[in-house]
Amino acid sequence: MDLQCRSLDVKIATGGVALDRDARPVLLIHGAGMDRTVWNQQTRYLAHHGFAPIAVDLPGHGGSDGACHETIGSMAEWVNDFIDEIGMGPVRLVGHSMGCLIALEVASSFSPNVERIVLMGAAAAMPVHPDLLGAAQRNEILAPQLMTAWAHGSRAHIAGNPTPGLWMRSSCQALLERAGDGVIFNDLYACNAYDAGDVAARIECPVTVIVGSEDKMTPPKATAQLVAGFSEVELKHLDGIGHMMMLEAPNDIRKILLEALQ
Amino acid sequence: MVEPDYLKFDTLSLHAGQEPDPTTGSRGVPIYQTTSYSFTDTDQAAGLFNLEQPGHIYSRISNPTVAVLEERIAALEGGVGAVCTASGMAAFHLACATIMSAGNHVVASRNIYGGSHNMLNLTMPRFGINTTFVDPRDLDAWSDAITPDTRVLFAETLGNPGIEVLDIPAVAEVAHQHGLPLMLDATFTTPYLMKPIDLGADIVMHSVTKFLGGHGIALGGVIVDGGRFDWAANDKFPTLSQPYDGYHGITFTEEYGHQALSMRARAEGLRDFGAAMSPTNAFHLLQGIETLPLRMQRHVENTAAVVDFLTDNEAVSWVSHPSVSSHPDHELAKQLLPKGAGAILSFGINGGREAGRRFIENVQLASHVANVGDAKTLVIHPASTTHQQLSADDLVAAGVGEDLIRLSVGLEDAGDIIFDLARALRASQKG
Ligand SMILES: Cc1ncc(COP(=O)(O)O)c(C=O)c1O
Numbered sequence: 113m114d115l116q117c118r119s120l121d122v123k124i125a126t127g128g129v130a131l132d133r134d135a136r137p138v139l140l141i142h143g144a145g146m147d148r149t150v151w152n153q154q155t156r157y158l159a160h161h162g163f164a165p166i167a168v169d170l171p172g173h174g175g176s177d178g179a180c181h182e183t184i185g186s187m188a189e190w191v192n193d194f195i196d197e198i199g200m201g202p203v204r205l206v207g208h209s210m211g212c213l214i215a216l217e218v219a220s221s222f223s224p225n226v227e228r229i230v231l232m233g234a235a236a237a238m239p240v241h242p243d244l245l246g247a248a249q250r251n252e253i254l255a256p257q258l259m260t261a262w263a264h265g266s267r268a269h270i271a272g273n274p275t276p277g278l279w280m281r282s283s284c285q286a287l288l289e290r291a292g293d294g295v296i297f298n299d300l301y302a303c304n305a306y307d308a309g310d311v312a313a314r315i316e317c318p319v320t321v322i323v324g325s326e327d328k329m330t331p332p333k334a335t336a337q338l339v340a341g342f343s344e345v346e347l348k349h350l351d352g353i354g355h356m357m358m359l360e361a362p363n364d365i366r367k368i369l370l371e372a373l374q
Numbered sequence: 375m376v377e378p379d380y381l382k383f384d385t386l387s388l389h390a391g392q393e394p395d396p397t398t399g400s401r402g403v404p405i406y407q408t409t410s411y412s413f414t415d416t417d418q419a420a421g422l423f424n425l426e427q428p429g430h431i432y433s434r435i436s437n438p439t440v441a442v443l444e445e446r447i448a449a450l451e452g453g454v455g456a457v458c459t460a461s462g463m464a465a466f467h468l469a470c471a472t473i474m475s476a477g478n479h480v481v482a483s484r485n486i487y488g489g490s491h492n493m494l495n496l497t498m499p500r501f502g503i504n505t506t507f508v509d510p511r512d513l514d515a516w517s518d519a520i521t522p523d524t525r526v527l528f529a530e531t532l533g534n535p536g537i538e539v540l541d542i543p544a545v546a547e548v549a550h551q552h553g554l555p556l557m558l559d560a561t562f563t564t565p566y567l568m569k570p571i572d573l574g575a576d577i578v579m580h581s582v583t584k585f586l587g588g589h590g591i592a593l594g595g596v597i598v599d600g601g602r603f604d605w606a607a608n609d610k611f612p613t614l615s616q617p618y619d620g621y622h623g624i625t626f627t628e629e630y631g632h633q634a635l636s637m638r639a640r641a642e643g644l645r646d647f648g649a650a651m652s653p654t655n656a657f658h659l660l661q662g663i664e665t666l667p668l669r670m671q672r673h674v675e676n677t678a679a680v681v682d683f684l685t686d687n688e689a690v691s692w693v694s695h696p697s698v699s700s701h702p703d704h705e706l707a708k709q710l711l712p713k714g715a716g717a718i719l720s721f722g723i724n725g726g727r728e729a730g731r732r733f734i735e736n737v738q739l740a741s742h743v744a745n746v747g748d749a750k751t752l753v754i755h756p757a758s759t760t761h762q763q764l765s766a767d768d769l770v771a772a773g774v775g776e777d778l779i780r781l782s783v784g785l786e787d788a789g790d791i792i793f794d795l796a797r798a799l800r801a802s803q804k805g
Contacts, residue, residue: 113628128425128624149631156629157426174631175606243376254378261378269381271393271445275428276436277636278455279390279448281380286454286601286632366427 114175117194123175124148125167127159135164137200138373141191142167143209143233144299145248145259145291147174150208153275153362154369161370166198172295180298184210184306188217195225202227204373208358209233209329210303220314229315230372232322232365233355235334236308236341240300248297255296256288265326265354274362284356312341319345320372322365324353346372383450383566384667391445405657406438425621425641435644439653443660447586447596450565450663451578454601455636457644458594458656462561462581463489464649465595469557469577470526471647472639473611476502479523483510483540484771485533487581488760490559494528507771510538511702516548525610526555526577531570532562532696535720535756535780536773539696539703539710546574553608561585561747562716566670573710576603577635584747585717588662588669592655597639601632614638669749672785674714679788680781680795684721689729689799691777695719717783718746727776729802730755734779736801739786739794751784751791 113131114121124131125148138158140151148167155165171190172180181187191214195203204227207215212234219226247254260281261269268280288296319342323335339345348368350361358365381389395404411430413419421427430436440458448456459465470480470493482494484507494505508515510529520527527549529540542558549556555576560568564585570578580586582594605614606627614634617623620642626634644650662669677695684693696707696715707715723729733753734742740751744759754760761774769775783791 123628125629128621128629130623147631149629149633152629152631152633153428156424156624157421160421160424160426175628241376254375257378257380258376261380267393270389271391271442273445275455276430276438276441277444277448277457277640278633279445279453282448282452283454283601283633285452289602290604290632362428 115197117190117197120171120177122171122177122194123169125151125155127155127157127165129159131166132159132164133200135162136373137164137166137198137203138206139191139195139198139203140165140167140206141208141211141214142170142173143211144303145256145288145296147287149174149287150356151358154358154366157366158369158373163373164200168194172292172298180295182298182302184213184217184302187214187302188221191218192222192225204228204230206230206369207232207234209355210238210299213238213303213306213308216308216311216315219317220311223316226317228318228320228373230320230322230369232357233324233327233330234321234338235330236312236338237334238303238306238330240304245297245300245304248300251293251297253289256285259288259296260285262328263355265324265352265360267352268354268356268360272360280356280359283359308338310341312338313343315342320348320368321345322348322350322357322368324350324355324357324360326352327355327357329355386446386449387666388664390449391442403439403442403657403660405653407653408437409433425624433653434648434650435640437650437653437656440651440656443651443656443663444596446660446663447565447580447582448598451598452569452571453578453598454633456596456598457636457639458582458596458651460595460649460651461593462579462583462595463493465579465581465597466490466493466559468639468643468647468649469579469597470498470503472613472635472643473555474503474525475613477523478503478525479521480505481516481519481524481527482507483529483533483538484508485510485536485538485773486528486530486559487534488756488763492763510540510545513541513544513548516545517552520552520554524552524554526557528557528559530559530562531568532716532718534562535778537694537696537701537715537719539706539715541706542570542573542575542710550574553610555603562718563711564666564670566667567674567713567716568711571598571600571602576600582659583745585670585673586663586666587659588666588747588749589658590745590748590750592658594651594655594659599633599636599639605634613642618642669785670713673717673783676785676788676791677714677717677719677783680783680791681719683792683795687796687799689724689803691722691724693719693721718780719783720778720780722775722777723779723799723802725803725805727757728805730777730779732805733798733802736798737794738797739790740781746780746782748782749785751786752782754780756780
């Protein structure tokens with residue numbers, strides 16, 4: 113369905129049910145160049161387990177109107193406005209990759225709007241390989257290819273999609289190929305330029321961080337540096353899983369979310 | 375410059391979609407010969423039925439052995455997902471039924487498999503879906519035939535039986551300019567010789583019965599979802615872009631985006647039409663795919679030898695294969711099919727229908743069957759078999775003359791194949 117924010121249409125996925133305004137809102141934020149559909153293994157489950165999932169397409173992504181925001185800070189301001197527009201009070205924020213950086217900023221700068229955060233594929237800094245940045249700037253297919261190659265654990269490169277018939281690698285690549293020209297570059301540039309500073313220390317709400325042992329985009333070491341900054345954090349480790357953990361290990365992520373979001 | 379470290383085609387042919395069985399360690403793909411699956415609890419059962427979580431419910435909808443094959447073919451084609459069916463025809467029907475409803479229209483190449491032609495020309499009109507057939511080489515004909523009701527453009531990567539090479543990028547552009555997907559039957563090329571999705575196709579289907587299986591022992595079909603087409607960009611595809619009561623109002627494009635077609639084809643199409651592939655067939659077809667790259671190389675080599683032989687034979691009036699320089703698509707084939715233009719060719723035999731009959735009756739190694747893409751060399755005389763339902767006019771339009779012999783070149787020793795053909799050609803001329 114569509115909502116509005118700053119007078120522009122915002123595409124959301126709600127798990128295929130009408131948005132239940134009496135349920136606890138969970139706002140899920142996708143990563144660089146992606147869209148709401150990366151959460152399709154979680155949203156419908158949450159919707160039938162007491163939550164109101166809202167998987168959002170950031171401006172300029174998927175089915176949402178508007179231009180991409182150029183910095184993580186400006187994305188966070190938009191998300192904060194969007195939480196106000198939803199009008200269901202403070203949300204549980206779930207982020208993936210770039211979505212984690214946005215969640216960190218929203219939770220630290222606009223804390224009344226955030227109940228708790230769950231981060232997957234997170235790090236305090238997300239330096240982007242210059243070849244990837246270059247390919248993205250030139251809108252070359254190499255950019256989706258490199259991201260897809262690095263974003264999946266070794267198991268996901270061969271098999272193991274729990275949804276019968278789906279092939280994870282090409283799914284990720286097709287999703288990234290569908291991004292408009294400049295979108296991937298915009299997002300990667302924003303991630304590359306982001307400096308977390310003391311953001312972790314400024315977060316007061318409960319934090320859950322999920323780490324994939326084979327995450328090459330935000331390796332466990334990089335996640336650990338971020339985690340060290342939180343005063344209190346719950347850590348979850350997934351063995352043999354890469355950066356696209358909500359699709360690589362959907363059942364584990366569903367379980368963790370159900371617990372962490374209570 | 376860094377390169378994406380993807381597993382290569384040959385590796386995926388052996389491994390994609392399978393990891394050693396988690397319970398037994400079985401390295402071979404187990405045949406899960408079961409109709410149904412025990413639920414762990416009522417919450418899981420409800421979740422499976424409601425698409426809240428993935429897993430198997432009943433083998434009409436999905437099965438672990440079939441799922442390995444689906445994931446493997448999707449991997450080889452570069453698609454976001456695949457749905458296997460009982461046969462190639464079932465795959466074609468599933469794709470059509472998933473994206474179209476009564477009142478819709480297809481623009482199709484006129485040079486397609488006789489069975490597909492029948493379905494579009496005779497059967498689908500009973501369900502309110504009509505087709506305009508066009509010359510696949512005529513780009514204007516493709517766009518001129520498109521009406522406001524058109525929902526898909528359909529062709530074969532290599533036509534039947536003239537082995538027309540489809541200019542996929544050009545026809546895809548016509549389709550996309552009209553907000554329509556291009557669906558291709560890639561049975562004759564397999565993903566080894568060509569990857570239609572990379573060239574612009576949106577849905578790829580196969581009769582897995584043929585080269586993918588390779589052994590001629592099991593029927594099967596598959597549709598592969600390219601995942602690049604935006605079904606929600608216009609209002610032409612309500613089955614994907616509008617709420618579906620079958621799952622409490624879910625809108626497949628909203629929830630699954632680029633995987634909408636794969637999800638709907640299974641959730642509705644397999645559930646309701648029920649043309650599921652059997653697990654044992656999936657097992658057999660998987661054994662074939664393991665050697666697809668090796669087999670296709672050999673098919674192409676043997677075809678080159680057979681083409682050379684036929685071209686020089688006095689009993690043969692013409693040879694149609696894209697590798698022959700006189701073939702109208704010779705240059706296009708070099709560009710789109712650099713590894714070879716498949717192992718199916720046709721030739722004309724001097725002496726017409728009678729000589730054709732004598733030829734077929736005198737081959738000994740080659741088998742006279744209504745099939746292609748077997749490891750064994752196969753021959754057929756289409757005018758009297760696969761295309762016999764077509765009227766004389768339709769036969770001419772489909773490029774099937776009475777003198778036409780179709781050959782599917784197998785993996786035997788090339789010299790033995792040629793010896794057999796030479797003997798039968800000699801006999802054919804002794805009328
Ligand atoms: C090109 C092509 N497409 C589709 C089919 C139909 O496949 P099946 O026989 O598996 O139903 C065939 C079968 O001969 C074929 O040759």
